[in-house]
Amino acid sequence: MSNSYAIQQPTKADYPEITEVWEASVRATHHFLPESDIEYFRPLILNEYLNAVSLHCIRNEEGRILGFLGVADRKIEMLFIHPGSRGRGIGKQLLQFAVEQLGAFRLDVNEQNEQAVGFYGKMGFVVIGRSPVDGMGKPYPLLHMEYAPVG
Numbered sequence: 001m002s003n004s005y006a007i008q009q010p011t012k013a014d015y016p017e018i019t020e021v022w023e024a025s026v027r028a029t030h031h032f033l034p035e036s037d038i039e040y041f042r043p044l045i046l047n048e049y050l051n052a053v054s055l056h057c058i059r060n061e062e063g064r065i066l067g068f069l070g071v072a073d074r075k076i077e078m079l080f081i082h083p084g085s086r087g088r089g090i091g092k093q094l095l096q097f098a099v100e101q102l103g104a105f106r107l108d109v110n111e112q113n114e115q116a117v118g119f120y121g122k123m124g125f126v127v128i129g130r131s132p133v134d135g136m137g138k139p140y141p142l143l144h145m146e147y148a149p150v151g
Contacts, residue, residue: 060085066085067079068094099147110142125148130144
């Protein structure tokens with residue numbers, strides 16, 4: 001039985017910490033990204049992308065952000081868990097919240113991020129399409145997935 005955490009909406013004051021969680025998560029899972037791309041995306045995450053989504057996060061007892069979710073137009077645009085907090089059910093809880101509370105049934109995932117592809121598959125998402133490049137035109141194929149629970 002996984003823990004249940006309170007899901008909160010962060011404020012702009014939390015953006016630097018959210019960006020730190022994003023970077024730690026990317027470094028732990030996106031081994032295909034060169035340092036230059038992490039450096040390229042960091043200010044975009046902080047200054048643009050977080051403003052473009054409805055953000056939700058889970059914090060620990062000390063108030064530190066363990067993971068966050070960003071949804072726009074009923075699509076999961078971001079779901080990142082701090083590597084030190086993986087395996088605690090945080091991603092599962094945020095994903096279920098996105099589906100059940102926000103009606104977000106679609107997402108894109110980097111094809112090379114095999115852990116995430118497997119996680120979303122286990123959570124009931126199926127691949128419905130593929131793009132050879134990411135949203136910025138970079139050569140990181142995306143899998144388009146949609147929630148299709150069995151049963």
